[in-house]
Amino acid sequence: MLWIEWQTLTRHYTDDQLIIGEWFYDIYEKYSEPIRKYHNIEHIYQMILNLKHFYQEFTYPRTVLFAIFFHDYIYDPMSKDNEEQSVTAFVSCARDLELDEDVVKDVKHMINLTSSGHYTEEHEEDKPRTRDIHYFLDFDLSILAVIL
Numbered sequence: 001m002l003w004i005e006w007q008t009l010t011r012h013y014t015d016d017q018l019i020i021g022e023w024f025y026d027i028y029e030k031y032s033e034p035i036r037k038y039h040n041i042e043h044i045y046q047m048i049l050n051l052k053h054f055y056q057e058f059t060y061p062r063t064v065l066f067a068i069f070f071h072d073y074i075y076d077p078m079s080k081d082n083e084e085q086s087v088t089a090f091v092s093c094a095r096d097l098e099l100d101e102d103v104v105k106d107v108k109h110m111i112n113l114t115s116s117g118h119y120t121e122e123h124e125e126d127k128p129r130t131r132d133i134h135y136f137l138d139f140d141l142s143i144l145a146v147i148l
Contacts, residue, residue, distance in 0.1 A: 002028070002041070005048055009065050013097040023093050030073050039072040043143050050139040057135060063103050064136050066090065067110035071140060083115040110136050 006024045014020065031041040047068045051061060058064060070093070074085035087108050094104045110133055 002045060002048070005065065006069065009062055009069075010097055012062065013099055019096050023096065027069055027073065030075075033075070035077070036075055038143050039075045043072070044068060046142065047139040050135075050142060054135055058132050060103075060106065060132050063106045064110070064132050066094075066099075066103065066107045067136055068139070070107065071111045071114050071136075083111050087111050109133075113137060114140055 003024060006027070007020060010020045010023070028041065031039070031044055033040075048065070051058070051064060051068065055061060070086050070090040072082070072086065073089045074082045076082060079085075090107055090111060091104065094107070113133065114137070
């Protein structure tokens with residue numbers, strides 16, 4: 001399922017199957033690292049299921065999907081800059097896929113919000129872009145409600 005979601009997402013931006021495949025392999029490897037208890041491939045899968053369940057609520061679902069794939073791309077429990085490193089990796093992928101600058105800006109913002117306690121002033125707003133952010137942050141926290 002994750003491969004199909006990644007292919008469907010990225011084919012909007014490139015036809016280069018090598019780039020698509022290399023990035024998916026890298027993402028899958030990162031989220032499959034043994035050190036990950038919560039921030040793993042199952043977490044990504046669950047977030048995508050949530051996205052699909054609430055799909056009609058999203059204004060920019062592709063942007064949210066990129067944020068899902070990259071928000072915990074780098075995970076080191078001893079590091080304080082995981083999100084910053086994840087953003088750097090996403091920007092590299094975005095360059096390879098030739099993503100629009102608006103998509104890049106929004107995904108970077110969403111990834112960075114995951115380090116700030118998941119509450120921002122944007123929670124006070126009810127705009128299409130911020131609703132997407134609300135759902136994304138809620139999906140990220142949903143792993144805490146799952147019995148492992």
